[in-house]
Amino acid sequence: MGMTIQEASRKSGLSAHTLRYYERIGLIHAVDRNMNGHRSYTEPDLSWLDFLTRLRSTGMPIADMCRYAELRRQGPETFATRRRLLEVHRERVRAQISQLTGDLEVLDHKIDFYNAQENE
Amino acid sequence: MGMTIQEASRKSGLSAHTLRYYERIGLIHAVDRNMNGHRSYTEPDLSWLDFLTRLRSTGMPIADMCRYAELRRQGPETFATRRRLLEVHRERVRAQISQLTGDLEVLDHKIDFYNAQENE
DNA sequence: GTTTGACTTCGAGTGCGCTCTAAGGCGCAA
């Protein structure tokens, strides 16, 4: 029924090493095991991994992700706390995008400059 | 005339340690020295540092920046190579922005979800 | 004249996020 760590790795884009590491540090809570002690990942596990990957790719530090994961484990009464945490993070993501957008413009100008020099 | 490492640090946003480090690894070429051997940064040095900071903040690895700095030192005959290098990098930056934009949307939905739960 | 403080060099240390290694278990195929 569940999937092996290799399948979870393929679907999540995280290495098997990383999946075990995430579990060890508490980002993922005790994945199910099958008869021979092998991990068995469920669809909800995968969705959670995908969300974690979003947090990571937006630059959230692992420690903050652990904090969020801990809140999630505590259930619905932490909804408001989680929301605030994400709102703060969202601001950082917006700032990142606007920084990158500015940087991109500088790159554009530099490339234009080189093009102008080459065509003269 | 030039500015001290502290002034350069303040203006560039990089620590004095980092400025020396960048020089050591060849990102900045032999900054001028005053009578007592202290570094003396010029305006062109600062502009270069600002550009380097753009490359860094867009995620270019130090090694690639060194390569670019080396090409720059070789003069105008490397314009085309530098342009191509920046064009490749620009694509990565665009990809980053689009990734972040997608991530931001996921965050928005999650926050909306929490808001909905709280208001029920 | 000595103390302060900003600078110098070089090499070592740090923090982060993995990433890998070693040693071992289990189930199946030849």
Next chain:
DNA sequence: TTGCGCCTTAGAGCGCACTCGAAGTCAAAC
């Protein structure tokens, strides 16, 4: 029954980009 392949664990190692420490120089302040 021996090998293969995938899994397990705990802990060590790595790559990157700094960041810091130690030891020393020098100019100005007291």
